[in-house]
Amino acid sequence: MKYSTAILFLFFSLTLFSQEPVKFTVQFNEDRIDAVISVCLDGVNYNTDKENLVLYEITPNGEQLIPSQIESGNLAVLWFVLNGISEKNSKKEFVLKHENIEKSIGSEIALKKDYKDLSLLKNNKLILKYRFATTYPPDGVNPIYKRSGYIHPLTSPGGETLTRIQPPDHRHHYGIWGPWTKTHIDGREVDFWNLIKGEGTVKFAGFVSEYEGAVFSGFKALQQHIDFGAKGADQIALNEILDVRAWNVGEKIWVVDYTTSLNCPLKNGILLDAYRYGGGIGFRAIEKWNKNNCTVLTSDNKTRIDADGSYARWCIVEGESGVKEGRSGILFLSHPANHMHPEPMRVWPTDANNGRGDMYFEFVPIRHNNWKLKPKRNYTLKYRMIIFDGKMDAKTAEMYWNSFATNPEIEFGK
Numbered sequence: 001m002k003y004s005t006a007i008l009f010l011f012f013s014l015t016l017f018s019q020e021p022v023k024f025t026v027q028f029n030e031d032r033i034d035a036v037i038s039v040c041l042d043g044v045n046y047n048t049d050k051e052n053l054v055l056y057e058i059t060p061n062g063e064q065l066i067p068s069q070i071e072s073g074n075l076a077v078l079w080f081v082l083n084g085i086s087e088k089n090s091k092k093e094f095v096l097k098h099e100n101i102e103k104s105i106g107s108e109i110a111l112k113k114d115y116k117d118l119s120l121l122k123n124n125k126l127i128l129k130y131r132f133a134t135t136y137p138p139d140g141v142n143p144i145y146k147r148s149g150y151i152h153p154l155t156s157p158g159g160e161t162l163t164r165i166q167p168p169d170h171r172h173h174y175g176i177w178g179p180w181t182k183t184h185i186d187g188r189e190v191d192f193w194n195l196i197k198g199e200g201t202v203k204f205a206g207f208v209s210e211y212e213g214a215v216f217s218g219f220k221a222l223q224q225h226i227d228f229g230a231k232g233a234d235q236i237a238l239n240e241i242l243d244v245r246a247w248n249v250g251e252k253i254w255v256v257d258y259t260t261s262l263n264c265p266l267k268n269g270i271l272l273d274a275y276r277y278g279g280g281i282g283f284r285a286i287e288k289w290n291k292n293n294c295t296v297l298t299s300d301n302k303t304r305i306d307a308d309g310s311y312a313r314w315c316i317v318e319g320e321s322g323v324k325e326g327r328s329g330i331l332f333l334s335h336p337a338n339h340m341h342p343e344p345m346r347v348w349p350t351d352a353n354n355g356r357g358d359m360y361f362e363f364v365p366i367r368h369n370n371w372k373l374k375p376k377r378n379y380t381l382k383y384r385m386i387i388f389d390g391k392m393d394a395k396t397a398e399m400y401w402n403s404f405a406t407n408p409e410i411e412f413g414k
Helices: 005-017 394-405
Strands: 022-027 032-040 052-059 062-066 069-071 077-086 091-099 109-113 117-122 125-131 150-154 183-185 188-190 200-211 216-227 235-247 253-263 270-272 281-284 294-298 314-320 327-334 343-347 360-363 371-373 378-389 409-413
Touching: 032 253, 032 394, 052 077, 077 091, 109 200, 109 216, 117 216, 117 235, 125 235, 125 253, 200 235, 281 327, 314 360, 314 394, 327 360, 327 394, 378 394
Parallel strands: none
Antiparallel strands: 022 091, 022 409, 032 077, 052 062, 052 091, 069 077, 109 117, 117 125, 125 150, 183 188, 183 270, 200 216, 216 235, 235 253, 253 378, 270 371, 281 360, 294 314, 314 327, 327 378, 343 360
16 A cells, blocks of 8 residues: 555654554666665654664565664665665565664774875775865975865775876866856856966865764765955855765775755855856866777767767766776766756867877766856755776666666555
């Protein structure tokens, strides 16, 4: 029997308050892989010191413990991951219990912080580093290129570094990052991307939270977009909360979410001008990737020849690698809730950088249209990166996008 969402949440909450086991079924209406599942627990007393909420899958061989993790906030959400392929028209049954013994499975993704980086590691294998300290350019290069608040290195499961910072051709490129390029504040142009202009920059301002768990680990960082041209002191044009989390799906694939939430404190807001670069999520690839050994495939079957300026739900960027498979790559996923989804892209063509064909990729929500951010409102862009070794085909990419785009159908009952 199916219920409306409101009735389901009420039924689910009342049942959990009575601490009775709650059964639910997850129905898959499309093929998914490494599906991240969320279940709303709003109103549930999940903070009790005496009991824990424990999740089991109901199988022909009995109840099997499933690692799960609760994320609290305005809404409480139970998260878990179904590893491997979940086929279309299949379903799985689960039961959630209050138990007075600890059965949680310890986190395999750890946070490690030193004086300049916060690292995410899977069984001591580096997934990524977030640089919160200021990075200065090499000696002899204008110090205006200094920057903090970016991801580098991002590594493949086999240990290949995939990102690059401060390349001589574009000193302002910083691994995985996303400043806005052409903007207007009260009619005045401000560029937070091209640092050499001296109009603005983005800097790390502090960690909002750091979290570890059996299902995901990560952090939230405050990044400030600073306007150098305001009257008087420099002003904050945008407050950005960057939420980066790595999902515990095994050691053959890294699954990393990159969520950016923007809030403008200025009286009249800020205009993000239409331009081929800006915001979203940008990626400058390692130096050895070029037109001869690096490929692109989008959800609309476009390649490096014709992907630039087109729209996509996902994009595979892969190239030559030192791992045993010989290649590594990143599948970039754009969430359906994003501004201008399917999302426009900037993809360097094969003749980029004086014919070398170096690789640069970005989802650019303002590629073709302006975007006005009103003051004191929150705007969120959600992306997921699937980092892999070897090759990935379109069918697999589509399954990963299905897993990211929507939650499967969930039906509750005793």
